[in-house]
Every structure is written in structure tokens, then in C-alpha cells.
Amino acid sequence: MRRNGIHFVTSAPYNPSSNRLAEHAVQTFKEGMKKMKEETVETRAVRCTGTFGRVFLVRDKKTRGFFALKAMKIPDVIRLKQEQHVHNEKEVLTEVSHPFLVRLFWTHHDQCFLYMLMEYVNGGELFSYLRSRGRFSNNIGLFYSAEIVSAIEYLHSKEIVYRDLKPENILLDSEGHIRLTDFGFAKKLSERTWTLCGTPEYLAPEVIQSKGHGRAVDWWALGVLIFEMLAGYPPFFDDNPFGIYQKILAGKLEFPRHLDFYVKDLIKKFLVIDRAKRLGNMKNGADDVKKHRWFKSIDWDCVPSRKLKPPIVPKVCHEGDTSNFDTYPEDEWKKDTPVPAKDLEIFKNF
Template identity: 90%
Template sequence: MASVKSKAGANNESSPYRESARAGAGSPSLVAGAASLSLNSSRAYALEDFDTIATVGTGTFGRVFLVRDKKSRGFFALKAMKIPDVIRLKQEQHVHNEKEVLTEVNHPFLIKLFWTHHDERFLYMLMDYVPGGELFSYLRSRGRFSNGTGLFYTSEIVCAIEYLHARNIVYRDLKPENILLDHDGHIRLTDFGFAKKLSDRTWTLCGTPEYLAPEVIQSKGHGRAVDWWALGVLIFEMLAGYPPFFDDNPFGIYQKILAGKLEFPRHLDFYVKDLIKKFLVIDRARRLGNMKNGADDVKRHRWFKTVDWDAVPMRRLKPPIVPKVSHEGDTSNFDVYPEDEWKKEPPVPPKDLEIFKNF
């Protein structure tokens, strides 16, 4: 339930579980190695505590496995990342950022991290398994969502973003592939490889081309406002079935984003068009969500007039899609991946391992 993407520059990989394990590792030899710590759990784990059931995501330098705790019989997602690939792709800082952010957060709409670990070949992150699959899959199968369905997902995402921003965390990778549905149909944001704790601005070019804010493309330094821009893109894609800025190559996409020209399908609700326009404002000082009242300005927008904002984080809104999940370890909502043995990686030299000594 994490993603394993190349974090160098803008990347456009497919999906959280699909790219899971932001690094790559073959069936991790479940062998205990160095540093382990317990995060959102009172228990310290070891790799031998788990049986590997299936691969539920792959990516540039990792995999996400569904694993089962031999003692409790509970299911988890284990993200395994190949250390040599993390280093080759210069993703060391992103991996550390992901751990730092996930260690700090606890929210019903965010993935939970229970344990991190490394041995001489791989980095591991143990997270909760979210069996409903990616929002991306449901959007592609339906073509587009109704106004009410888009409103439900947007409301839950607004609460997740508000929570992160209150902790000075910018997410930077909002897209349908990184939104999982739990067995009841509520959202969980996953793949925090681009997330970062901000002191001021950051300059790294990262994200998915169609979702990048203008200030990221222009390398002006960016902050939390990029998440509100991405939300505007996401709402458009959910309700139209395609993103507002697309082209055959990233450069063409960037040109369209900077031109800022929006063409709405005719069926879109008047208020949602107004909301999208207010998110997709090139001047971030005037972008909804990034002004003095922050997320409160967003919540007060007319499109949300029927939403009881106190009920949203309590998971009291009725989900429009309830995934078909037969049991906690059901993998039917994810793609099937060949369970090939990963190439046996040579152990990483001690000087390289030193980078991850606190992981």
C-alpha cells in the first residue's frame, strides 16, 4: 500500500500498490538484519514474523507484498526497496522523508506505518493493508464519477490535506493511483515518498506531470499550495474522466499548465467548475486553500454546502462505492503480479549502508 516509484524528477508511474515499495526488491528474503523499530505499534517486529502471500504492487525500485503475521494472523503491506536502486536514483532523502512523515501522522484517511527495518540489501516499511484497491481502478472502469461521488472523495481528501498542512507537511503526490479504498469504501492516502516536512519552501521537482503546480515547473520554490492545485486537477479528472492538462509528452503538459487554459465538459456542475477554477489559479497567493483561512475557505465553498464537516473525519458519510472484499487478505482488487524471485542482490557496502543506519 505504498508505492515504489522513481522519485527522481517528475515521474508518471501507475499506482500506489502498483508501484509499491518505492524501491525494488525481489521476494525479500525474510531474513532479519539490522535496525528495527516500532512506530505506530507497541510491538517490535522481525522479518521472520511474516509469511509472504502475494505481490500487490511494483515500481522502479521496490515491491509491496501482502504479508501475514504468523502470530496474530493479521494482514499487512510490506514495502521492500532495493538499497542499490534507491542510491542510484538519488532517492535516499525521499525515503527518509517518507519514514519521518509517516512516523508523525495518525489520521483515518492516511496509511499507517508500523515498523521500518533494513538489512544489507533492502529497506522495509510495514504498513496496514487496505484491501479495496486504488481509486484509479474504479475511475477507469466507470469512465468518470457522478457529482455526488466526486463530492464524497473530495471531502475526505480535504480533511486529509488539512491535517497534513496543520503539521507543516506537504504531500506532493495527490492522484487517483495514490488513493486507496478500505473495505467500507473510505479513502486512505498512500505513497508518502514525495511528502516532506516544510520549514519554508522546497525546490525539488517531483510529482506526476499532469498534477504539477506551475510553481513546481518553474522551479520558483513551492510549499503547501501545490496540494490544493493537485486537488483541483483531481476533482476535474474524477468528474470529467481525464485530467485538465494532458499531452503526449511532459513538456507539452507543462506548457498547458503554465498557459492555464481550462476547458470544462458541459455536464459539470456550476459550483464545481467554480471550485476547480479557484484551485487552478497560477498565482498561489490567490489560490483557494492557500490564503489566510486555509482549508476553512475550501470547506465554505458552495459545492460543499451539503457536507457536514464534523462527520467527515468520523467516517460518517456514506461511501458511494463499497469494494468487493471477501476477507481481510483479499487481493482481488489489485493487479496480479508474477511472483518471480527478485534477482539476488549483492550486499551493499558498509559505507552505503551507513546512509540508512537510522532507518
């Protein structure tokens, strides 16, 4: 069962075959969406559904390119007080450019919806592969962890905290490399923030305690993720969120016997209650993580250039292949009442 974040839920994306195609397709989308002409944009399937948003696989009929179109109901965004998170997501995705992060091409709004046009990443969620296998081998977990470290290091260099690392938010492209998606909780930080957001099993202690948090929460979440990838379940789980929070704050770890000695040491250093002593959050930052013994076989120069060989290559027949995702019915979701002009004012720059 997929785990929803405390606030903001949605995901999905793909890698267009060329930048030139993508740029041309985006221009066509701009014209088509503003005119709302059905002959310009073709909706193929609903890739993901959430509290107030859905991600549609769409195709530009002119260029034949596939994209993920995230549509969010403005009344629901306002009702759930998610205006700032939506603006944060746009701000972050507009600024970043990295091989392991999903790309945003264009944003727009009409009287009912906010739109974000992104890559369609057609290999499916890491979550699906983890659930089907039960758990990953040490080498598989090592590969994904290395690419995630590269992505986190890049985000932190931009003073961005991701805040929602989990298997459900990691997509695989057609070659098997990762893309982090769903930046609804991401935020540009100069110091600390106090918003309670994220997925219960992955929350750092400082978030639960409302002490104010920063980029250290992403390294805590990576420790939880590595544990879950290799064990098949997260280190702190319970039937209800409060039980999970109690276990996180207690900080007691019980490792499965099969885990490698060095990976257990790495996880322990990530899951440190005192963030000042947490690996990745000390003086040398991500370099301390890269130098850990568990990563000794990784050539870090090869990671961002996508030269490591992916351990899982998704079965993808073509760019618009949807077989690696669940499909949801469109129903009447797209029909909605236009919002008042005063509410639209909040999103005038979206």
C-alpha cells in the same frame, strides 16, 4: 494506464482489525525479519511494483494479521538519488495519525533492502474504480473530495506537503473510505522547497518553473483531481510531459458541459497560477475550501469521523483479499547483492 511520479513509485496498504493485534503482529515481524525465518512471515502476493521498490502482501502466521510490506532495493535507492525521499517518507509517516492516511508500523533494513511495514488497505485504488466507470457523478466526486480535503488540512496543520495527489495514490478500505498512500514525495516544510517531483499532469506551475513551492501545490493538485474524477480525464494532458507543462503554464481550462456550475467555480479557484490567490492557500486556509458552495451539503464535523456514507463499497471477502489489486510475479526480485558498509551508513537510522 497508471501514471508514475517523476521520481518515486510504489504504493499499497490495509487496516488491521484492532490496535492490539497490530502491535502484537509488528513485534512478531520485528523478531521474524531480523531472524529471517520463513515460518514467521508468509509472503502472499506482490501488490505493487515500482522503480526500486515492491509492496508485498504479507501475513503474520502467529496473529494471522495481514500487512503491506514495502521493500526497497538499497543500491537502486542510492543510484537514483532517492535517499532523502526515503527518509522523508519515514519521517512523515512516523509523525502522522489520521483516518484517511495509511499507517506505518515499523521500519527496518538489512544489507540489501529497506523495509516499511504498513496497513494493507484491501479495497483497491480509486484509480481502478474511476477507469472502470469512465467518470464519477457529482455526488461521488463530492464525497471523495471532502475526505481528501480533511486529509490535506491535517497534513498542512503538521507543516507537511504531500506532493503526489492522484487517483493511483488513493486507496479505498473495505467500507469505501479513502486512505492516502505513497508518501515518497511528502516533506515537512518550514518554508519552500525546490525539488522537481510529482506526476506531470498534477504539477503546479510553481513546481514546473522551479520558483520554490510549498503547501499550495496540494490544493492545485486537488483541483486537477476533482476535474479528472468528474470529467474522466485530467484538465492538462498531452503525449509528452513537456506538452503537459506548456498547457499547465498556459492555464487554459475547457470544461465538459455536464459539470456542475459550482464545481467549475471551485476548480477554477484551485487552478490559479498565482499561488497567493489560490483557494486553500490564503489567509483562512482550508476553511475557505470547506465554505465553498460546492461543499454546502457536507457536514464537516462528520467527515474525519467517517460518518459520511461511501458511494462505492468495494467487494472484499476477507482481510487478506487481493482481488481488488493487480498481482505481480515475485520472480528473482528479492535476490540481491549486499551493499558495502559505507552505503549502509546512510540508512543507519532507518
